[in-house]
Each structure stands twice: as C-alpha cells, then as structure tokens.
Amino acid sequence: MALLIHQFGIGSDNLGVLIHDPATGKTASIDAGEEAPIVAALHEKGWQLTDILVTHHHGDHIAALAALKTRFGARVVGPLADQHRIAGIDLPVSEGDHFSFGNIGFEVIETPGHTVGHVAFYCPSEAVLFAGDTMFSMGCGRLFEGTPQQMWSSLSKLAALPDATLLYCGHEYTLSNAHFALRFDAGNPALQKRVAEVEALRAKGDFTIPSTIGQEKATNPFLRAGEPALAAAVGLTGHPAGEVFAALREAKNKG
Numbered sequence: 001m002a003l004l005i006h007q008f009g010i011g012s013d014n015l016g017v018l019i020h021d022p023a024t025g026k027t028a029s030i031d032a033g034e035e036a037p038i039v040a041a042l043h044e045k046g047w048q049l050t051d052i053l054v055t056h057h058h059g060d061h062i063a064a065l066a067a068l069k070t071r072f073g074a075r076v077v078g079p080l081a082d083q084h085r086i087a088g089i090d091l092p093v094s095e096g097d098h099f100s101f102g103n104i105g106f107e108v109i110e111t112p113g114h115t116v117g118h119v120a121f122y123c124p125s126e127a128v129l130f131a132g133d134t135m136f137s138m139g140c141g142r143l144f145e146g147t148p149q150q151m152w153s154s155l156s157k158l159a160a161l162p163d164a165t166l167l168y169c170g171h172e173y174t175l176s177n178a179h180f181a182l183r184f185d186a187g188n189p190a191l192q193k194r195v196a197e198v199e200a201l202r203a204k205g206d207f208t209i210p211s212t213i214g215q216e217k218a219t220n221p222f223l224r225a226g227e228p229a230l231a232a233a234v235g236l237t238g239h240p241a242g243e244v245f246a247a248l249r250e251a252k253n254k255g
C-alpha cells in the first residue's frame with residue numbers, strides 16, 4: 001500500500017484518521033474534531049500535517065479545523081456546498097471532483113442526507129473510502145438535514161464501490177448498530193457472524209473499523225433495504241427499497 005492509515009479515538013466515540021503518503025511526506029487528517037488527540041497522533045507517527053479533508057460541518061468533525069490549519073498551515077479540502085458554514089476551505093469540492101493528496105488521487109462523492117453538504121472521499125488506487133457520518137458499520141448517519149430518499153441514494157452510491165473497498169467512518173457505533181440490525185435481520189448468517197466478531201473486538205477494546213463495502217452490503221440493514229427480509233421486518237413487503245430504508249431509519253431514531 002502506498003498510503004499509510006492511522007486510526008485513533010477522539011472523545012467518546014469519534015474516530016480520528018490520519019493518512020500519510022510516504023513518497024511525498026504528506027499527511028492528512030480526515031476531519032478535525034479535536035486538536036489534542038490529532039496532534040498526539042501526529043507526534044506518535046512522526047508525521048507533519050499538510051492537509052485536512054472535511055466531510056461535513058458538524059462540530060465533532062470541524063471544531064479543531066481553524067486551530068490545526070493555523071498551527072500547521074494545512075490545506076483544507078471540503079464541500080463546496082457547505083463553504084458558507086465551514087470556514088477555511090482552500091479547495092472546495094463537489095461530486096466527481098478529483099484531487100491529489102501527494103502522489104495519490106482522490107475522488108469526491110457527494111452524500112447528502114446526514115447533512116445536505118456532506119461529502120465522502122474515495123481513493124480508488126488504494127481501495128479506501130472515508131465516509132464520514134454517511135455510512136457506519138451496520139448503520140448510517142441520522143437525517144439531520146436531508147430526506148430519506150437523498151440518504152438512500154447516497155448510501156447506494158457508496159454501496160456501488162468495489163466490495164474490497166475499506167470503509168472508514170466518523171464513529172465507532174458498531175456494537176449498538178449490531179444490536180439494532182439483529183432486531184430486523186436476525187436470520188442473516190453474515191450478520192450473526194459479524195456481530196460475534198464485533199463483540200469480541202469491543203471486549204478487547206479494539207476498533208471494529210475499517211469495515212469493507214462487501215461486508216456492509218452483507219450485514220448493514222440500511223444497505224439491505226432492498227431485501228425481502230428487511231421489507232417484511234418493517235411491514236413493507238413489496239415496497240421500494242427507498243421506503244423500506246426510510247422505515248428502518250425511523251425505527252432507529254426511536255432507539
């Protein structure tokens with residue numbers, strides 16, 4: 001792998017990620033929720049921050065943006081659609097844009113739903129996706145701003161990436177997502193196996209992320225909204241996947 005990836009915890013459940021291109025020495029932080037843990041991670045790896053890739057405007061993803069930008073002189077890549085509410089974006093990006101991080105190419109996928117301006121960052125050569133709060137392992141972001149149809153179409157775009165694509169996301173919510181998934185998809189053997197894995201990982205204090213797109217397609221109830229079992233579980237047999245998705249999201253909101 002040309003790209004080195006270091007994941008660490010921020011606060012109670014946010015996941016910090018640093019990516020490093022050894023060929024050029026560039027280092028990017030995916031989002032910038034809190035300064036101290038990001039700086040500590042940089043020191044631990046001996047990497048110098050050069051870039052910040054911002055997925056969306058929520059505080060737990062941008063609170064340290066200004067401080068880190070000032071401290072390191074980092075270039076900030078972020079959603080054009082949310083430039084009015086994310087200060088300091090140097091490279092505004094939108095759907096289908098390509099940009100370079102060191103020698104490595106990235107592609108921008110707009111994923112409205114959790115927020116209207118949300119973007120995901122995809123690196124095809126390394127088969128890695130940074131999905132922010134759009135897709136979690138066995139879950140998806142709450143619909144704070146977008147409609148269920150928007151989120152369903154955003155998740156569908158991410159699900160269309162190659163199965164081997166590594167999924168990094170903004171939160172370690174996997175265990176509670178697993179319990180929700182079991183309520184609606186208990187007969188799914190891939191889910192049963194994944195839940196056991198996740199319970200073992202969390203018992204050791206390990207992260208369950210990265211996942212893969214293939215694993216999410218097999219276990220994530222929100223991506224499986226087109227499956228008859230999920231439609232039946234929400235009483236919508238024969239209804240379109242987007243409607244089943246909306247019902248599942250509504251059930252998740254209720255806890």
Ligand code: ZN
Pocket residue numbers: 056058061114133
């Ligand atoms: Zn968020």
Ligand code: FE
Pocket residue numbers: 058060061133170171
């Ligand atoms: Fe978040």
